[in-house]
Amino acid sequence: MTKTRRATERTGVKNMGGEAGAIARLRGALPSLLPAERKVAIYVLENQETTLASSVGEVAMGAQISEATVIRFCRTAGFLGFADLKIGLARELVNPLASTLHEDVSPKDDPSTLARKVFGANIDTLNDTLNSLDPFAVDKAGEMIAHAGKTLIIGVGTSAPIAFDAYTKLMRLGIPVSLQTDAHLMMMEAALLTKNDLILVISHSGATKDPVEAVQVGRKSGGVKVVSITNNSMSPLAAVSDVTLITASRETKFRSEALASRIAQACIADLLYVTIGLKTSKRALASSRKIEDVITAKQF
Amino acid sequence: MTKTRRATERTGVKNMGGEAGAIARLRGALPSLLPAERKVAIYVLENQETTLASSVGEVAMGAQISEATVIRFCRTAGFLGFADLKIGLARELVNPLASTLHEDVSPKDDPSTLARKVFGANIDTLNDTLNSLDPFAVDKAGEMIAHAGKTLIIGVGTSAPIAFDAYTKLMRLGIPVSLQTDAHLMMMEAALLTKNDLILVISHSGATKDPVEAVQVGRKSGGVKVVSITNNSMSPLAAVSDVTLITASRETKFRSEALASRIAQACIADLLYVTIGLKTSKRALASSRKIEDVITAKQF
DNA sequence: TGTTTATGAAGAAAAACTACATCCTTCAAG
DNA sequence: CTTGAAGGATGTAGTTTTTCTTCATAAACA
Structure with a gap:
């Protein structure tokens, strides 16, 4: 309990599994982290893709600290645990395929590409309209x-x-x-x-x-x-x-x-x-x- | 090895951790799945958010099948395992936290905020639909x-x-x-x-x-x-x-x-x-x- | 030097995964 | 049509891996 209180006091994070984006939470926590924990944060921020495919042990090794510190860090940063951090990170990492290609459609497009192009074009239209609308x-x-x-x-x-x-x-x-x-x-x-x-x-x-x-x-x-x-x-x-x-x-x-x-x-x-x-x-x-x-x- | 070959033959999925979106992969695998595995696929597709926070056992219980089947399904669908499936799923799910403006509109909102909220909600709807559309x-x-x-x-x-x-x-x-x-x-x-x-x-x-x-x-x-x-x-x-x-x-x-x-x-x-x-x-x-x-x- | 705090090692708990046994289904021979 | 063998589908139970906790030690500070 003491430890939990400490963590909360340090970071000001209230609700676990919290409201801000995962990466923002990591960055925001940085200044108030203990040295060993900061190592984890930096490692994770610099190796986002790798982290997604890693276990606690691998991250610990990468950041040159113990597994316990990795877990502690997850909690301090406002996640429920290591798995939660990975899920949060994954949600923010843009799927490379999702990026909008709004060139014209072609008969060669497979149904999936076609769907992305048409929806993408409509989303662009909405964005453009929102930007120019008074x-x-x-x-x-x-x-x-x-x-x-x-x-x-x-x-x-x-x-x-x-x-x-x-x-x-x-x-x-x-x-x-x-x-x-x-x-x-x-x-x-x-x-x-x-x-x-x-x-x-x-x-x-x-x-x-x-x-x-x-x-x-x-x-x-x-x-x-x-x-x-x-x-x-x-x-x-x-x-x-x-x-x-x-x-x-x-x-x-x-x-x-x-x-x-x-x-x-x-x-x-x-x-x-x-x-x-x-x-x-x-x-x-x-x-x-x-x-x-x-x-x-x-x-x- | 025999089993792996069987799975590959059935689904035609070649590269594990593959190239298509996770949801598309789940859906694409559907027709070629065994009955029990299909139950898992349907459960996951219909409970995407829940799945992200669940363990293998919880998904097994939700889909009314055994844990082993859940794992087998992950492999058949072209993931490395259950964790990989969760990561893949998370990458596609629009982060509900990312669209902060999505909360309800309020009479206190100024016209500009209102416009952003309404357009944003519609854009989210299109994104969600695109992600879940077959x-x-x-x-x-x-x-x-x-x-x-x-x-x-x-x-x-x-x-x-x-x-x-x-x-x-x-x-x-x-x-x-x-x-x-x-x-x-x-x-x-x-x-x-x-x-x-x-x-x-x-x-x-x-x-x-x-x-x-x-x-x-x-x-x-x-x-x-x-x-x-x-x-x-x-x-x-x-x-x-x-x-x-x-x-x-x-x-x-x-x-x-x-x-x-x-x-x-x-x-x-x-x-x-x-x-x-x-x-x-x-x-x-x-x-x-x-x-x-x-x-x-x-x-x- | 004593107290507090940070960190890691080791082990407990939980989760993911595997091997195998059982139970179907199918199909062929009687 | 029946029976039984073969093979595949599925669940059970056990193994391994991973996550998390506890506690001891080391460092920092007064």
């Missing part, structure tokens, strides 16, 4: 939707599924929302909106005629607010929007740009959903509880 | 869809937008595909399918009555093939599917699990799209060129 624009959009009398979501073609997706999300929150993916109907509904209302437009290019025209109708007749999700900040759509949320995407041969950006559009919709949910949490929680009850009845 | 199942599904007489895509509720999304993608490839998100219509259309046809089902829980019933109708009346995208490998849906593609998702307070998995479902649809595109590249290229021409006419 969080305050999202916040403002959320605020506007949360306080709008009614929100009309529109999108045609490949953007229609995303509009649909956004609709199911906002609907869940219990806010007044409607969806139109038909060019004629969206224009009709837009014409009926007032200045308390809002149109949320999804359009990759931002240049598709139908949704832009619907927006213009809404603006002219009722003075509605407009939030758009698009890949093009210079587009006609952006020009008629109060808030524009921009996606970032790279085109590849088999996945046209429009396709790649959809995942980013969906993710922005997701972010809007969470943002609005937090702003209206009482209503949102009540709504999602009601929804869950109903859904359960629909299952086996 | 690429060969995707390949097989792609093959089946590419050669099917006709593919009916179904999904209700929150899965409907994803079904819609999958529809627009496959449609682009020029393959015969239809979409039904209405419970009655999907059942009617399913009843008309023949054994050359295929149903692609999207259902997060895999337990929603309507799509499963539609699949049963299709199976009974026409003997159609079934591919499903779901989060639950043990679901009623999986039980009636020829190929099941599994998403991985973690639930958080404001983003129910069903919502989190949608991005993974969309990404799998994306992967199917690319897979099929490569298999039918001539037709696919011709189709997308035609589509691009038409779309341009719809823009400013």
Whole structure:
């Protein structure tokens, strides 16, 4: 017990099997370690791959100290034991195969490579979008939707599924929302909106005629607010929007740009959903509880 | 030696400590394993986190077989032993501690933090799904869809937008595909399918009555093939599917699990799209060129 | 010189692994 | 169809290896 207390005092590590990454924990513990223990830490940090394949005895030999010290070190650094340290280390060591290769796909790719490329491309798209996205624009959009009398979501073609997706999300929150993916109907509904209302437009290019025209109708007749999700900040759509949320995407041969950006559009919709949910949490929680009850009845 | 030879012959695994990812190796070995060994493989695949903290005895108990079988399995699957398997597994498992931001969102989060959390959660979901996804199942599904007489895509509720999304993608490839998100219509259309046809089902829980019933109708009346995208490998849906593609998702307070998995479902649809595109590249290229021409006419 | 603390040696405990016995399954001969 | 031999699959029990603990010794400091 005395020893345990000492170790804890020295390193300040509280919960074993702790919260920080293994390597960070090793480094962080370094200054407060006893000389013999520090030897272990240094050896492990310098021989990470080797350590994974070694036993306590081998590490002890490598670090020129006793086995007991290796074990003591593991505990001091906040691991449950030597095995735990190895597991923690392994989790951080990037699997060499996992590294993203985001060149284009090829018919020669085996299924596994293909999966990594496609998922990798989508992950890159999300990262790129996150980096270029203006969080305050999202916040403002959320605020506007949360306080709008009614929100009309529109999108045609490949953007229609995303509009649909956004609709199911906002609907869940219990806010007044409607969806139109038909060019004629969206224009009709837009014409009926007032200045308390809002149109949320999804359009990759931002240049598709139908949704832009619907927006213009809404603006002219009722003075509605407009939030758009698009890949093009210079587009006609952006020009008629109060808030524009921009996606970032790279085109590849088999996945046209429009396709790649959809995942980013969906993710922005997701972010809007969470943002609005937090702003209206009482209503949102009540709504999602009601929804869950109903859904359960629909299952086996 | 005899035993080692047998194992090698059965699995075709050559280099121990091998080159493929651990999870891929486990899955790849599955079909050629003995019944008792397969139990271990299934247990490990379904309890990856638990396995990392378990001893041979605990895994044996969990999989309801002997310790010896666990060890034998490790060798058959191409690992040096149980410890090696654990290390391999740890290397692939996304370190839950590494994505510190993954905790739940809070009303106190500023817009920027919120954006990072939501995008981060979605990126994690994609990573998790990629790690647990069986690429060969995707390949097989792609093959089946590419050669099917006709593919009916179904999904209700929150899965409907994803079904819609999958529809627009496959449609682009020029393959015969239809979409039904209405419970009655999907059942009617399913009843008309023949054994050359295929149903692609999207259902997060895999337990929603309507799509499963539609699949049963299709199976009974026409003997159609079934591919499903779901989060639950043990679901009623999986039980009636020829190929099941599994998403991985973690639930958080404001983003129910069903919502989190949608991005993974969309990404799998994306992967199917690319897979099929490569298999039918001539037709696919011709189709997308035609589509691009038409779309341009719809823009400013 | 006494006390505290760091370290290692040796042995206890636990885990991983092996050898073998038993129990199936299969298949061929009666 | 039955029987039994052969071979393979699996579990039991024992062996080896590895991890961890205890305690004695050595070093540091007062």
